[in-house]
Each structure stands twice: as C-alpha cells, then as structure tokens.
Amino acid sequence: MEINKIMVIGSGTMGSGIAQVMAETGYQVILNDIKQEFLDKAIEKIAKQLDRDIQKERKTEEDKTAILERFTLSTDYADAKDVQLVIEAATENKTIKLDIFRKLDEITPAETILASNTSSLSVTEIANATKRPDRVIGMHFFNPVPVMKLVEVNRALTTSQETAEAIFDLTKKIGKVGIDVKDSPGFAVNRILIPMINEAIYTVYEGVASAEEVDEAMKLGANHPMGPIALADYIGLDVCLAIMEVLYEGFSDSKYRPCPLLKKYVEAGRLGKKTGQGFYSYK
Numbered sequence: 001m002e003i004n005k006i007m008v009i010g011s012g013t014m015g016s017g018i019a020q021v022m023a024e025t026g027y028q029v030i031l032n033d034i035k036q037e038f039l040d041k042a043i044e045k046i047a048k049q050l051d052r053d054i055q056k057e058r059k060t061e062e063d064k065t066a067i068l069e070r071f072t073l074s075t076d077y078a079d080a081k082d083v084q085l086v087i088e089a090a091t092e093n094k095t096i097k098l099d100i101f102r103k104l105d106e107i108t109p110a111e112t113i114l115a116s117n118t119s120s121l122s123v124t125e126i127a128n129a130t131k132r133p134d135r136v137i138g139m140h141f142f143n144p145v146p147v148m149k150l151v152e153v154n155r156a157l158t159t160s161q162e163t164a165e166a167i168f169d170l171t172k173k174i175g176k177v178g179i180d181v182k183d184s185p186g187f188a189v190n191r192i193l194i195p196m197i198n199e200a201i202y203t204v205y206e207g208v209a210s211a212e213e214v215d216e217a218m219k220l221g222a223n224h225p226m227g228p229i230a231l232a233d234y235i236g237l238d239v240c241l242a243i244m245e246v247l248y249e250g251f252s253d254s255k256y257r258p259c260p261l262l263k264k265y266v267e268a269g270r271l272g273k274k275t276g277q278g279f280y281s282y283k
C-alpha cells in the first residue's frame with residue numbers, strides 16, 4: 001500500500017513539526033486538533049518556519065505555497081476516512097490516546113496504519129484498543145522535529161513486519177533515520193536521556209553544582225548541544241516527570257526514582273519554557 005495522505009492528530013509542538021516534515025516531503029496532510037484556533041496557530045508557526053527557510057535561501061516562495069497547499073485543517077476524526085496513515089501526537093494521556101485509537105479504528109479503512117508518537121505509553125496497549133493490532137506502531141519523533149534526525153520505530157508486541165517496513169520506508173523518505181525498538185518503558189532514547197536529566201536535577205538538588213554549572217559541565221565536558229537542565233526546561237518538566245514515573249513503575253526499580261526537586265517544580269507549575277519559568281526564566 002502506498003502512503004500519500006496522512007492525518008496528524010494534535011497540532012502542538014510535536015504534531016505541527018511532524019505535519020511540517022510530511023508536507024515538505026510531498027505528502028497530503030490533514031492536521032487535526034480539537035479546536036480551530038489551535039490549528040490556525042500551528043499553520044501560522046509552520047508558515048513562519050518556512051519564511052525563515054526562504055530567508056536562508058533553502059526554500060522559495062513557490063515551495064512555501066506548495067507546502068501550505070498540501071494542508072487540510074480538521075476538527076473531525078471522520079476526515080481520516082481515506083488516509084493511509086494516521087500519526088497521533090495528542091496529549092500524553094492514556095485515556096485520551098486509547099479513545100482516539102478506538103475512534104480511528106472505526107473510521108479509517110482496515111489497511112490504514114495507526115501510529116502513535118507516544119514517548120512513554122505502551123504501544124502494545126494502544127494496539128490492543130483496536131481491531132487491527134498488527135497495523136498499530138509507535139513512530140516517536142524528537143523536538144525540534146524539523147531538525148532532529150531520529151525516529152524511534154517502536155513495535156508493539158503485535159505489530160506486523162509489513163507495518164514496521166512501511167514506517168521505516170516513510171522515515172527514510174522524510175530524510176530521517178529510524179531505529180528498531182521493542183515496546184518497553186521509555187523505549188530506547190527516553191530510557192537513557194530522561195534518567196540522565198533526572199540525575200542532573202539531583203546534582204542541583206544535592207547542592208553539588210548550580211543549574212548553570214551542570215549545564216556548562218555537560219556542554220563543555222560531554223559536548224552536549226544543550227545542558228541537561230536547559231533541555232529539561234525545553235522538553236517540559238511535567239513531561240520529564242511523567243516519563244520518570246513510567247520508568248519507575250514499569251521497571252519497579254529505585255534507580256528511576258524521580259528527583260523531589262523535579263516534582264516540586266511541577267507542583268509549582270514551573271514547567272519550563274512553555275510556562276515562561278522552569279529552572280531558568282524565559283520571561
């Protein structure tokens with residue numbers, strides 16, 4: 001089955017980035033969200049990114065027009081009736097995701113692949129909410145999506161080889177590199193990255209070094225493009241905490257214990273860049 005029309009569910013940071021790379025590659029994209037105003041904001045953000053590319057002479061005005069013309073905006077899952085692939089990038093909440101997959105299963109043709117950008121939930125459980133568990137898979141992108149080269153292709157226990165191959169093929173077509181990962185808490189990247197961030201927060205919590213010093217240390221001493229504390233603010237402290245909790249519960253291992261300081265920041269609503277305040281101030 002050839003993929004030419006894709007629905008992306010969720011027009012937040014990840015969803016809009018995913019939709020952008022798909023449209024840039026030439027796919028018809030239906031961008032779906034619960035409110036029209038979210039969609040309008042996402043398209044505005046994508047148009048701005050394209051303007052930056054034009055300024056840098058990586059794209060032309062004609063490219064921008066063609067890319068934007070590939071978009072259809074939607075607030076109704078029923079618009080997925082003739083797509084070959086859905087990529088869900090909605091809120092990282094199990095009840096919401098399971099509900100979306102149940103609905104998509106009813107609406108989309110039987111051969112449509114249903115992918116989730118989940119960063120921590122069980123893809124196997126999501127697959128099991130549908131009558132096509134062989135055609136459900138994780139397709140996990142990284143922020144900022146247009147820049148980050150990786151896609152984790154997270155296979156549910158039930159995902160067929162044919163489905164995985166179709167997603168690897170798509171990953172290559174959009175200019176990204178796919179890695180083959182089995183469904184497991186945090187998959188591969190977040191299992192490694194988020195405990196590293198958690199440990200960086202412990203280093204601050206225990207007074208070993210300040211946030212600025214920890215970041216400087218990892219930028220200059222380990223060549224990270226961004227220090228772990230700044231990265232935590234960038235990802236969202238609530239997202240980091242949610243992933244630590246999934247690892248802690250999923251492996252029943254105290255080595256994944258979320259740092260109390262991380263919890264405190266989340267309780268205070270200091271979620272990082274998106275709220276204007278995390279370990280750093282963005283006001």
Ligand code: 3HC
Pocket residue numbers: 049056118119141142143144145146147148190193225226231235239
């Ligand atoms: N959208 C599109 N392009 C962007 C962008 C965005 N949001 N942010 C930056 N860029 C582009 C810039 O245009 C620039 O491109 P150019 O040099 O070709 O013009 C390039 O990226 C570099 O940007 P900057 O010069 O502004 O800044 P930096 O060199 O500091 O790079 C960064 C910014 C790419 C964000 C870099 O700091 C970085 O790689 N940080 C780490 C990001 C990371 O680890 N992400 C993974 C997070 S984990 C995750 O997403 C998983 C989830 O499940 C938690």
